[in-house]
Amino acid sequence: MFIVGQGFDVHQLVEGRPCIIGGVTIPYEKGLLGHSDADVLLHAVSDAILGALGLGDIGRHFPDTDPAFKDADSLKLLERVWEMAVEKGYRLGNLDATIIAQKPKMAPYIPQMVEIIARAAGADLQRVNVKATTTEQLGFTGRGEGIAAQCIVSLVSDGASF
Numbered sequence: 001m002f003i004v005g006q007g008f009d010v011h012q013l014v015e016g017r018p019c020i021i022g023g024v025t026i027p028y029e030k031g032l033l034g035h036s037d038a039d040v041l042l043h044a045v046s047d048a049i050l051g052a053l054g055l056g057d058i059g060r061h062f063p064d065t066d067p068a069f070k071d072a073d074s075l076k077l078l079e080r081v082w083e084m085a086v087e088k089g090y091r092l093g094n095l096d097a098t099i100i101a102q103k104p105k106m107a108p109y110i111p112q113m114v115e116i117i118a119r120a121a122g123a124d125l126q127r128v129n130v131k132a133t134t135t136e137q138l139g140f141t142g143r144g145e146g147i148a149a150q151c152i153v154s155l156v157s158d159g160a161s162f
């Protein structure tokens with residue numbers, strides 16, 4: 001059987017923060033603001049996996065009121081989320097994510113993001129797809145005020161139960 005989940009996240013772009021997306025630190029004049037490292041892509045991926053599992057979202061498991069997650073490495077959070085999927089007997093079917101950002105240009109960093117996400121999910125590279133789009137200068141992403149990401153995931157189990 002297989003189950004699906006989707007995730008969506010937004011973080012504000014501000015000066016004085018590193019721009020970490022998909023586990024890659026991208027050279028840029030601004031970075032993403034959050035309680036954690038604000039890795040908007042890994043948050044959307046984590047939320048998609050938790051959604052498929054019926055386990056809520058990352059805010060429930062890693063509250064932004066908990067000092068333990070201050071400046072947390074979102075890759076570590078994704079690894080913990082993936083452990084939950086494995087504990088329930090799931091492996092990755094496939095994962096497709098979109099980064100919505102006017103700038104910076106994501107294309108040069110996407111292969112590295114795919115590698116990082118696939119490794120965290122113990123999956124072959126071809127099961128993971130990451131892409132990027134601008135919003136043609138429209139809205140908060142188009143004005144460069146923030147970056148959004150969304151993800152859909154399928155998880156496969158050889159067992160019959162949810």
Ligand SMILES: Nc1ccn([C@@H]2O[C@H](COP(=O)(O)O)[C@@H](O)[C@H]2O)c(=O)n1
Pocket residue numbers: 100101102103104105106107108131132133134135136
């Ligand atoms: N931050 C971004 C946004 C887009 N790309 C790549 O550019 C292509 C064109 O984007 P459009 O929004 O005009 O469709 C797109 O296919 C992406 O590959 C990017 O690298 N970084």
Ligand SMILES: C[C@@]1(CO)OP(=O)(O)OP(=O)(O)OC[C@H]1O
Pocket residue numbers: 009010033034035036037038039043058059060062063064065069070071072
């Ligand atoms: C990851 C957490 C926890 O540090 O913090 P943020 O970086 O603020 O991210 P967000 O996407 O708002 O939600 C989840 C939070 O609990």
